[in-house]
Amino acid sequence: MDEQQWMQPLTAHIRALVQQRHFSEAENEAAKAMASAPHAAQPHNLMGIVSESRGNHVQAMKHFRAAWALDPTFLPARVNMERYGSFSGQMPRPVYDETECTPCPAESRRAYRIEYDENGIGHVVRRDN
Numbered sequence: 001m002d003e004q005q006w007m008q009p010l011t012a013h014i015r016a017l018v019q020q021r022h023f024s025e026a027e028n029e030a031a032k033a034m035a036s037a038p039h040a041a042q043p044h045n046l047m048g049i050v051s052e053s054r055g056n057h058v059q060a061m062k063h064f065r066a067a068w069a070l071d072p073t074f075l076p077a078r079v080n081m082e083r084y085g086s087f088s089g090q091m092p093r094p095v096y097d098e099t100e101c102t103p104c105p106a107e108s109r110r111a112y113r114i115e116y117d118e119n120g121i122g123h124v125v126r127r128d129n
Contacts (some may be wrong), residue, residue, distance in 0.1 A: 007033075007042045011097050014046045018053050018094075026050045041071035042097070045080060049094040052084055060084060075101040 010033055017026035027050050033043035048063030061084065067077035076095040083092035095101060114122040 007040070008097070011042065011046065014050065015096050018050060021053075023050060023054045027054075039070060041067040041074040041077055043067075044070065045074070045077045046096070048077070048080060049096065052080075052094065057084065074098070 010029065014026045014029055017023070017029065027047065030043055030047040030050055033040075034047060037043060044063045044067035048060040048067065051057075051063060052060035061081065064077050064081040064084070067074055068081060071077075075098055079095045079101055080092075083095070086092075112124050112126055115125050116122050
């Protein structure tokens with residue numbers, strides 16, 4: 001069974017647990033997935049959602065960032081970082097998987113650029129409009 005095949009049921013299961021407010025069980029399931037697939041972005045994204053649902057914003061942002069670092073093409077992590085990192089005052093809706101990101105608005109893709117520092121390390125920064 002490839003990674004995508006077992007992530008879909010896991011994602012649905014954790015979504016249901018979060019909606020039922022069974023946060024400890026959801027956290028345990030996400031932690032098991034992180035141990036089983038340490039280089040996969042999805043378990044970190046799920047742990048971020050669970051952490052945010054429990055009110056641990058700092059831990060949630062660390063997991064969203066870890067997911068994005070593991071796979072910069074994994075849109076749910078980027079969207080969750082943007083939504084939960086904004087100061088809108090509204091409780092954002094979490095993005096569990098890539099099906100919730102499509103279609104991704106073209107403006108959002110152009111909203112960022114890569115800038116390189118003096119060490120040649122690229123950093124993603126928001127464009128000024």
